[in-house]
Amino acid sequence: MDVQTLVLKDLGKWLVIFSVLGVLGCEKTPSVETVFPKTSPECEAETIKQKFIIKWNDGRISIQSGLDREQLVSQFVNQNLNKINKIEPDYRIKFAKEELKIKKYFNKTTITSNSLAKENQPLADNWGLVQTHTDHVWQKNVYGQNILVAVIDTGIDLEHEQLKNQIAMNAGEMGLDNLGRDKSTNHIDDDQNGLIDDVVGYSFANNNADPTDHLSHGTHVSGIISAAHNDTIAGPKSYIQGMAPQSKILPLQFIDQEEGGSLSDALRAIDYAVVRGAQIINASWGGPVCSTILRDRIENLNQQGIIFVAAAGNNGVNLDLDPEFPAAFNLPSQLTVGAVGPFGARADFSNYSSTNVHLFAPGVDIVSTLPGNAVGTMSGTSMATPFVTGAVALLLGAQPHATLSQIRQALYDSAQMSRFYQNASHGRLDLSQAIEIISGIK
Numbered sequence: 001m002d003v004q005t006l007v008l009k010d011l012g013k014w015l016v017i018f019s020v021l022g023v024l025g026c027e028k029t030p031s032v033e034t035v036f037p038k039t040s041p042e043c044e045a046e047t048i049k050q051k052f053i054i055k056w057n058d059g060r061i062s063i064q065s066g067l068d069r070e071q072l073v074s075q076f077v078n079q080n081l082n083k084i085n086k087i088e089p090d091y092r093i094k095f096a097k098e099e100l101k102i103k104k105y106f107n108k109t110t111i112t113s114n115s116l117a118k119e120n121q122p123l124a125d126n127w128g129l130v131q132t133h134t135d136h137v138w139q140k141n142v143y144g145q146n147i148l149v150a151v152i153d154t155g156i157d158l159e160h161e162q163l164k165n166q167i168a169m170n171a172g173e174m175g176l177d178n179l180g181r182d183k184s185t186n187h188i189d190d191d192q193n194g195l196i197d198d199v200v201g202y203s204f205a206n207n208n209a210d211p212t213d214h215l216s217h218g219t220h221v222s223g224i225i226s227a228a229h230n231d232t233i234a235g236p237k238s239y240i241q242g243m244a245p246q247s248k249i250l251p252l253q254f255i256d257q258e259e260g261g262s263l264s265d266a267l268r269a270i271d272y273a274v275v276r277g278a279q280i281i282n283a284s285w286g287g288p289v290c291s292t293i294l295r296d297r298i299e300n301l302n303q304q305g306i307i308f309v310a311a312a313g314n315n316g317v318n319l320d321l322d323p324e325f326p327a328a329f330n331l332p333s334q335l336t337v338g339a340v341g342p343f344g345a346r347a348d349f350s351n352y353s354s355t356n357v358h359l360f361a362p363g364v365d366i367v368s369t370l371p372g373n374a375v376g377t378m379s380g381t382s383m384a385t386p387f388v389t390g391a392v393a394l395l396l397g398a399q400p401h402a403t404l405s406q407i408r409q410a411l412y413d414s415a416q417m418s419r420f421y422q423n424a425s426h427g428r429l430d431l432s433q434a435i436e437i438i439s440g441i442k
Helices: 005-026 069-083 114-119 127-129 218-227 265-274 292-304 381-397 403-415 433-441
Strands: 047-056 061-065 084-094 105-106 149-153 248-253 260-263 280-283 307-309 333-341 357-360 366-370 374-378
Touching: 047 069, 047 292, 061 265, 061 333, 084 265, 084 292, 114 248, 127 357, 149 218, 149 265, 149 381, 218 248, 218 366, 218 374, 218 381, 248 265, 260 265, 265 280, 265 292, 280 381, 292 307, 292 374, 307 381, 333 381, 333 403, 381 403, 381 433, 403 433
Parallel strands: 149 248, 149 280, 280 307, 307 333, 333 357
Antiparallel strands: 047 061, 047 084, 084 260, 105 374, 366 374
16 A cells, blocks of 8 residues: 555544544534523413423423423523423313313113113214214224223213223222222222322312312213214113223323313323323314424324324314414324314314314214213214214224324325315215225235
8 A cells, every 4th residue: 555545544534534524523512592492472371370390301301380481491491401302381172162162961860760761862863973874883892992092181970880991990909908998999009000099080280089070071072982882783772872982091191170171191191101001092172373382292102103193273273373282283193173063064174184183074963972971962082082982992893903194194085075075085974884994904
């Protein structure tokens, strides 16, 4: 090897070293402005004062309370800047008012009446199931077997006749402890998941193990998904027919009795659903597109094989122009649902979008379970969402290894199409062919 070759070889080696050092030297140190940007004016009104959500570089999420922005920066952010991925305010989440206009049909005394059973009075029309041909799936003996659905909402009526056996029990908090005490009430975190006595779910709104529903919304949603029955034909009954009656509900309460909840509690509920092994999350709630941390968390669900079903919202707007979260995130892990009425037309209140809303489903005057062992109607995309959640549970019950993209395609291919439907599939939920499509997956 001649001298010139050696010089060029050494020169190339040093150029590589200098370029690596240059790249390392150019890495930007995170700044307060990049990890903690100021809140936009449209999101400011939704913030919870002196409460912030912190996402760390390792993916953990924590909450800091009791400090304003300036205090948080000086007392906390500056000292941990290299460890923090992003910070944003906590946000308040509320349901649209029309979803809380409830018409109650009957109470505990009538639903259990022997005379009512003999008369077979059709108090629940179950029209959404008829429209979506859900009984076509039931007739294949597919009822959502072994599927766990987390309903992140207002909780559930734990004693409702059609729901009490549909709740997923936490085996780690059942039985007796070493002292012979009932694990479900011994005030000990027996399964060491960070929560005490969470045998039937959890209330993140109240930080306790009692997800009892005082607002009706979560109970109504849960009944659409999983109200118990053994039918093979959908139609008017004296009870509710759940879409996937052999699925189990994990009730996670984050909406309080003031009809509002915090985004931080919703995030905690999502994390808990993951730990408990939920395959589907039903999110019948939303607000302005303010939280990138929520977006990141939902996006990560795709890697964990969890399907996130979200309500499109009830402002009657195009989400392409007026986005709401989580509806408009349009992530691989997500299905966003708008509402139609009994005749198949989009409900006036339902948001829509040719990209961000994937499917329409029944959402007008839906009869379902209510607290107090009652039944009644509610309207909203919150009601349409559990129809799709129940449909996903049925398809997963038939094909447990199906991916979200396969399930989405099966729902699209089986949907009732219309050029007037402004959503990504141009369709509304119809299961008449879905079971054959999903069963053909290798």
